[in-house]
Amino acid sequence: MIKAAKLVAPVLLLASGSAIAQDALAPHVHGEARLQVVLDEQELVINLNSPAYNLLGFEHAPQSAEEHALVSKLDNRMREPAFWIELPAAARCSLSRVTLGQHVEQWGHGEPHDHQQGLADHDHADAPSAHSEHRDLAYEYRFLCAYPEQFEQARVKLFEHFPALTSLHAEVIGASQSLQELNAGNPMLRMP
Numbered sequence: 001m002i003k004a005a006k007l008v009a010p011v012l013l014l015a016s017g018s019a020i021a022q023d024a025l026a027p028h029v030h031g032e033a034r035l036q037v038v039l040d041e042q043e044l045v046i047n048l049n050s051p052a053y054n055l056l057g058f059e060h061a062p063q064s065a066e067e068h069a070l071v072s073k074l075d076n077r078m079r080e081p082a083f084w085i086e087l088p089a090a091a092r093c094s095l096s097r098v099t100l101g102q103h104v105e106q107w108g109h110g111e112p113h114d115h116q117q118g119l120a121d122h123d124h125a126d127a128p129s130a131h132s133e134h135r136d137l138a139y140e141y142r143f144l145c146a147y148p149e150q151f152e153q154a155r156v157k158l159f160e161h162f163p164a165l166t167s168l169h170a171e172v173i174g175a176s177q178s179l180q181e182l183n184a185g186n187p188m189l190r191m192p
């Protein structure tokens with residue numbers, strides 16, 4: 001997407017930059033995250049998308065040893081879905097696959113930078129207002145559930161682990177579908 005934009009005249013790059021970012025990231029609001037839970041027969045697919053800010057406290061590529069350690073720790077914890085979501089034991093859901101991904105957008109005051117330039121540029125880490133990088137982290141989990149009819153609700157524990165996350169927009173699809181707003185005071189996801 002960014003490569004294609006580079007073919008356009010520079011004046012258009014600035015105009016289209018925010019539109020591209022909005023499309024790719026919508027919505028990327030610090031403090032909020034998106035969850036999609038789909039239960040289809042015995043197959044359960046859970047997708048979690050969050051600004052890295054909520055989970056790490058920063059969105060630039062890790063640079064210091066401490067930041068690298070934080071990223072590794074987060075990866076390890078998130079690979080195990082029980083860390084952040086408590087599925088109903090009676091449904092007997094067993095994890096079959098985990099996929100971790102991320103998406104980076106950079107919004108500067110000059111021409112948009114591509115990812116490679118951003119990684120090589122160590123100056124902006126201390127000046128996020130002058131050169132803003134946004135990173136989304138994505139997690140997909142696939143399960144097979146022996147007793148999907150037992151899946152009535154699940155408890156989301158993200159708010160306990162990540163205080164910067166205040167609101168989770170959840171789309172839950174089972175026999176029917178519903179949109180649910182979860183937060184620290186309302187962490188229960190209900191299968192419609």
Ligand SMILES: [Zn+2]
Nearest residue numbers: 051059134135
């Ligand atoms: Zn951001």
